[in-house]
Amino acid sequence: MEEREITIVKGKRSTPFSRGILAQTLSQAGAKPELAHRIASEVRAELLAEQRYTVEEEEVLARVRDKLIKKDALVVERLDKWRILRESTEPIVVLIGGATGVGTSTLAADVARRLNIQSVIGTDSIREVLRHAISPDLVPALHKSSYAIKPEDIRIPVKEENTTLYGFRIQASQVAVGVEAIVDRGLKEGTNLVIEGVHLVPEIILDRYRDHPNVCSLVVYLSDEAAHRSRFYIRALGTAMRRPAEEYIAHFGEIRQIHDYIVESARRMGVHTVENFSIENSSDAAVEIVANRVSGIAEKAARRPSSLLLDASARGG
Structure with missing residues (x-):
């Protein structure tokens, strides 16, 4: 029957x-x-x-x-x-920063899925748009990989050991213009967003939104250098990367220098840090951080007629 x-x-x-x-x-x-x-x-x-x-x-x-x-x-x-x-009718913007290879894009996708946020934007995409708008003659550092900027791209005297971080900060400052425009527009229009990438440096971008109740910032890291290094090979196997893992490994020293700078900056600025050993645990931690950050304002805001069990495939952020 x-x-x-x-x-x-x-x-x-x-x-x-x-x-x-x-x-x-x-x-x-x-x-x-x-x-x-x-x-x-x-x-x-x-x-x-x-x-x-x-x-x-x-x-x-x-x-x-x-x-x-x-x-x-x-x-x-x-x-x-x-x-x-x-x-909640209040918009939520989640900013996930971290060095190349620590898993910001994977974590951002999972956090967006769990919060039912449809828009996930990488800072590499924002940088690519800016590259089309700003000539390499004006800002050479913008047109290089974040970890591969040379002294000649900076155009002012910098000690060789400071080139990587100085050049990276120049690029992050340029990308910050695009990030801030997207965040501000999202908040104004009530659009939920997740933005991820290496350019979300606490001292440059994340600190601006530190006290904004609708914006939740966090930084992803890997304390184990061997685990970080292995991620590039794993990523190369699992995706159709244009650049082989060896290119990242060749610049691993610079990538780790940027990694440590971002993490230390986050700790100085009071931005949450999440170690990304396991995407499941990292996603749990990230969603918890977001929920604790914005649930207070969400609870006070108006409620929209939403359902957890109806129209699941059509729900939008």
Whole structure:
């Protein structure tokens, strides 16, 4: 005999109960995939056993919370904060900085997925736009890789040992113009954004937004140099990189110099740092930082008619 379908309702909307959507929602809030799927299956089985074929979304979420409290209370707290963020009319801008190869782009994509933010922008893309607008004759450092700037690109006397950081700061300052324009426009228009990249230097960009309640800044790092070095080979295997890993390894000393500068700058400026050994743990930490940062203003702001279990594929940030 075919089982009857369970319908989830919220207001005037309804949708068939989906274990996949419920498990995805719990995973986005930080639950382990196995636990998320188990709870989703348990809730569905209970509703069928009780012959509850039309159920309010709030009741489904209440059942989920009761189960989570017994199995992973931390996820309950994250789910509550995450829900407030999802329903808030306040814009959220997440800035994720870090040296080349530490995983800012991977982390940014995962954080955006979990917060349901559609716009993820890399500072390399912003730099590329600026390169088309600013001639290399005017700012040579802008047209080089962040770790490969030479003394002749700086045009003022600089000690050789200071060339890497001085040139990098010149480039980051130029890219900051584009980053700030995008952030300010996003805040003005109420658009949720994640921006990531090496150019988000605390002393240059992140500090400007340190006290803005809608902007959450963090820096990703890898304290283990061997782990950092290996990331370039892993990335080369997993993606169609134009530049081979050897090019990055050839400049690894300069990349680590920039890495240490960014991390030390973050600590001086009071910007959160996250060690990216595991993308799962790093994403948990990043979402927690964002939730703690902006849930206060989100809770006070107006709520939009949002659902966690309806129209999951169409929800936008």
